[in-house]
Amino acid sequence: MNHARRSQISPRTVWTVGLNALALVLLALVLIRLRAVFVLLAVVLFVALALDPLVRWFQRRGLNRGWGVLVTFLGLLGLTALLGATLVPLVVQQARSLVQSAPRLVAEVRTWEWTRWLEQRFDLERKVQDTLAHLPDEVAESLPGVVSTTVNGVVVFITVLTLSLFALLFGKDLYEQALGWVRPARRSGVRELVKNMHRAVSGYLVGTAFTVTLGSLVTALGTFLLGVPYFLALGSLYLVLGLIPYIGSFLMALLVSFTTLTTVGLNRALIALGLFLVYQQVEGNLIQPLVQRHSIRMNPLLISVVLLMGAALMGLIGAMIALPVAAALQEFLREVQEEQRERWDSEREDGSTGPGDTAPREPAARDGDTHDTAGRAPH
Structure with a gap:
């Protein structure tokens, strides 16, 4: 009796379960510590996927892949240097213009009736003076940061470019080696799945390029009509800030308003701010969801939810990589769903009870039973 009631869980089973649980905890801790590395690798992958069509275009023109990658990266570095050479002088000149025009702007603002009311009610002049008195100390304290x-940022940029270069040159060899771990019967299916995921991510990148280009044209045209002399530089800057979902357009609205303020006056600056805030809403809630729905075949509501989740998990970087990751994951889940549907159809054809079957199955006849019982008389 004692032997019958003795627990059948052996010490070896307990140690096995405990060690497996410990290994899972350690793996989770390692993954958390390496989260920044995974984010960096995701960015590298997306940069490589974005540049791969251009490399293939050079290959179709007769260059081998190595030379195509080199020309592509030289062009990317040249474009980055051109944007820097254009935008840095703009920022310096605009800051100098703002400092020079600050007394005039302050005098104009103080003549407004609602400004005088705020100053009398909340003592704004004294608070502003106190803030300006402490501003040099605060700037000095934040300068090291x-x-x-x-x-x-410069180190991360160089790292991303270097790893993207290696991914374009040697990524295909690594992909073929990874396929060696897949059973031969499933390799064609895995290749098709990876191809669909690549198409989804590329579609997202193309959609993003279209949205950013449209925003750049709107920025350049709007500032040109307002009389801002730096409309080309502002349109070029949108190509960078526009990559940040939702927030990029808002930052551009502030920058355009600031530039308009220091060049053509306060009234046009307020007009620019209103116009670009409206465009930010149109882009974030209409253009971007519709374009991405067409490119990655994802529901607009799901797109918004994915962006919010990515931003909540990893900030701006998370918001930028959330949609391509979701697009790739969607293709994987679609493949799993298709296999499950085929399995259900096969079960229905075999006569097994599937999810939609409600009628019970007839029991199978045993050996020796008479199948033709219609004419057998009852006992």
Whole structure:
């Protein structure tokens, strides 16, 4: 009796379960510590996928892949240098113009009736003076952090370019080696799945390029009509800030308003701010969901939810990579759903009870039973 009631869980089973649980905890901790590396690798993958069509275009023109990758990266670096050479002088000149025109702007703002009311009610003049008195100290304290962030940004940029270069040159060989771990019977299906995921991510990148280009044209045209002399530089800057979903358009609205303020006056700056805030809403809630729905075949509501989740998890980088990751994952889930549907159809054809079957099955006849019982008399 004692032997019958003794637990059948052996010490070896307990140790096995405990060690497996410990291994899972350690793996989770490692993944959390390496989260920044995974995000960086995701960015590298998307940059490589974005540049791959251009490399293939050079290959179709007679260049081998190595030379195509080199020409593509030289062009990318040249475009980055051109944007920097255009935008940095703009920022310096606009800052100088703002400092020079600050007394005139302050005097004009103080003549407004609602400004005088706010000043009398909340003592704004004294608060502004106190803030300006402490501003140099606050800027000096934050300067090391700004320099450190800038240096880290430059290092990350160089790392992304280098790894993207390696991905374009040697990624195909690594992909073929990884397929060696897949059973031969499933390799064609895996290749098709990877091809669909590649198409989905490329579609997202094309959709993003279209949205950013449209925003750049709207920015350049709007500032040109308002009389801002730097409309080409502002349109070029949208090509960078526009990559940030939702927030990029809002930042461009502030920048355009600031530039308009320092060049053509306050009234046109308010008009520019209103116009670009409206465009930000139109782009974020209409253009971008519709374009991405066409390119990655994803529901607009799901697109908005994915963007919010990516931003909540990893900030701006998460918002930028959330949609391509979701597009690739959607293709994988679609493939799994198709296999499951084929399995259900096969079960129905075999006569087994599927999810939609409600009628019970007839029991199978045993050996020796008479199948023709219609004419057998009852006992």
